[in-house]
Amino acid sequence: MSNNFDSSKLNEETKRLLKSKGINPEIFQNNGAAELLSSINKTEAAKINSILNDRQALEQILSSDRAKAVIKQLFGNSK
DSSP: OOSSOOGGGSOHHHHHHHHHTTOOGGGGTTOOHHHHHHTSOHHHHHHHHHHHTOHHHHHHHHTSHHHHHHHHHHHOSOO
């Protein structure tokens, strides 16, 4: 999986959703997750960081079919 966020792989619905949350996907091309987190409000960023720091919660979320579909759409299916 690539570590780069490729906004060209997003469908229009996903782009609209991101933009509705204050995230412009086009500006994050080739930038890391830290910059993406810094672009959202501090409360939401704290929630995400809390999950990222809780291995069990993170594994549960990432193993869901929905999370796998989002990851595949954002980063492609390369191994």
